[in-house]
Amino acid sequence: MVMELFPLTLTRAETSRRGKRLVGPVDLHLDGQGLCVVMGPNGAGKTTLLRLMHGTARLTGGSVKWACDTDEARHHQAFVFQRPVVLRRTVEENLTYPLRLRGVARKAAKSAAHKWAERVGLQPHLTRRAMVLSGGEQQKLAIARALITEPALVFLDEPTASLDGRAMREIEAILLQAKADGTRLILSTHDMGQARRIADDVVFILGGMVHETGPAKSFFDAPQTPEARAFLKGDIVE
Amino acid sequence: MLNALMGLPPVVVGLIVYIFLSRSGPFGALGLLFTPTAMIIAQVIIIVPLIASIAHQSLRELWAEYHDLLISMNVTQMQKMRTLLWDARRALLTAALAGFGRGIGEVGAIMIVGGNIDNATRVLTTAIALETGKGEFALALALGFILIALALGVNLLIHWIGQTERDSRW
Numbered sequence: 001m002v003m004e005l006f007p008l009t010l011t012r013a014e015t016s017r018r019g020k021r022l023v024g025p026v027d028l029h030l031d032g033q034g035l036c037v038v039m040g041p042n043g044a045g046k047t048t049l050l051r052l053m054h055g056t057a058r059l060t061g062g063s064v065k066w067a068c069d070t071d072e073a074r075h076h077q078a079f080v081f082q083r084p085v086v087l088r089r090t091v092e093e094n095l096t097y098p099l100r101l102r103g104v105a106r107k108a109a110k111s112a113a114h115k116w117a118e119r120v121g122l123q124p125h126l127t128r129r130a131m132v133l134s135g136g137e138q139q140k141l142a143i144a145r146a147l148i149t150e151p152a153l154v155f156l157d158e159p160t161a162s163l164d165g166r167a168m169r170e171i172e173a174i175l176l177q178a179k180a181d182g183t184r185l186i187l188s189t190h191d192m193g194q195a196r197r198i199a200d201d202v203v204f205i206l207g208g209m210v211h212e213t214g215p216a217k218s219f220f221d222a223p224q225t226p227e228a229r230a231f232l233k234g235d236i237v238e
Numbered sequence: 239m240l241n242a243l244m245g246l247p248p249v250v251v252g253l254i255v256y257i258f259l260s261r262s263g264p265f266g267a268l269g270l271l272f273t274p275t276a277m278i279i280a281q282v283i284i285i286v287p288l289i290a291s292i293a294h295q296s297l298r299e300l301w302a303e304y305h306d307l308l309i310s311m312n313v314t315q316m317q318k319m320r321t322l323l324w325d326a327r328r329a330l331l332t333a334a335l336a337g338f339g340r341g342i343g344e345v346g347a348i349m350i351v352g353g354n355i356d357n358a359t360r361v362l363t364t365a366i367a368l369e370t371g372k373g374e375f376a377l378a379l380a381l382g383f384i385l386i387a388l389a390l391g392v393n394l395l396i397h398w399i400g401q402t403e404r405d406s407r408w
Binding site for chain 1: 300303304306307309310311312313317321325
């Protein structure tokens with residue numbers, strides 16, 4: 001399934017709002033392997049870039065091309081937001097929701113929900129209302145709900161930004177397992193420690209422009225641009 | 239607009255409906271004045287803005303909450319509506335009950351368009367008004383207690399639903 005979507009090619013892609021360019025022009029080529037981390041300081045345009053790729057931010061110039069038709073590509077993607085969005089339903093109903101939308105039978109959807117709840121450690125909470133879960137549990141639920149349709153690609157917009165270290169590690173473990181199962185992940189973060197731990201590739205973005213892309217190891221060991229070097233050193237970059 | 243309509247004085251609504259339904263009015267030929275249908279028309283005009291306003295507010299809040307997720311899931315318009323209506327069902331029920339609560343206590347408009355005719359268009363509120371006018375305070379009070387019990391029952395129900403609504407959110 002991964003091969004159907006990728007490569008993803010952005011050519012002079014940009015998005016503007018009220019005449020102000022938020023991101024771009026961006027030229028980017030991503031293949032279908034591993035976990036790609038979009039890095040950059042707050043306000044760099046990480047979220048907008050992810051939304052641009054996903055198709056929920058309006059493209060005001062250039063192009064975003066998948067290996068298949070854009071609508072078909074969208075069908076095989078999911079998006080996890082920084083602030084977890086949970087439906088005002090039980091944990092089980094949250095998990096079955098995307099499957100039911102796709103016409104999966106109630107029984108099969110329920111059994112998939114139980115499997116995923118167990119996988120992310122939410123089994124004891126299945127019948128509880130999602131709204132009463134902690135922030136970390138809600139984010140795990142959002143990730144499980146994104147993964148339950150077995151998408152080829154999942155975008156994650158700073159999924160651990162407001163969580164403590166333990167919840168962060170648990171979520172990283174879920175993501176690494178998803179990666180091992182063949183799901184392509186594109187995750188944005190400004191947390192360098194997290195990026196070092198989980199990234200296979202890095203896209204470094206600053207001021208709405210992609211400054212550097214490449215394998216994580218070479219990015220962290222030998223950044224090519226002065227902006228990336230400054231960011232990795234912990235300097236304030238603008 | 240909805241909020242403005244919510245503030246319409248019921249007596250004025252009754253007067254306008256009366257004018258429209260009276261013999262010389264545009265709908266006079268329908269012969270609806272002093273019938274339960276006329277009372278229903280007046281009640282609908284009074285209650286709908288209230289129900290619509292509460293429903294609109296709760297659906298708007300829910301849409302703000304779900305917007306990103308549903309857009310990202312690429313749901314169809316129909317799926318979107320079903321999701322919002324289902325997840326806002328408690329708030330919508332509260333809106334309906336609030337409308338019922340307002341309707342059951344209404345007297346001015348339905349007195350004008352219904353005429354308070356015995357066995358035809360007399361309801362609890364108009365009967366209370368009539369009995370009080372006649373000096374039959376015992377009967378008026380008894381009817382009043384029934385009305386209070388009904389209104390109280392509805393309000394308790396609204397309160398209970400509101401409670402479960404909050405529980406579902408927090």
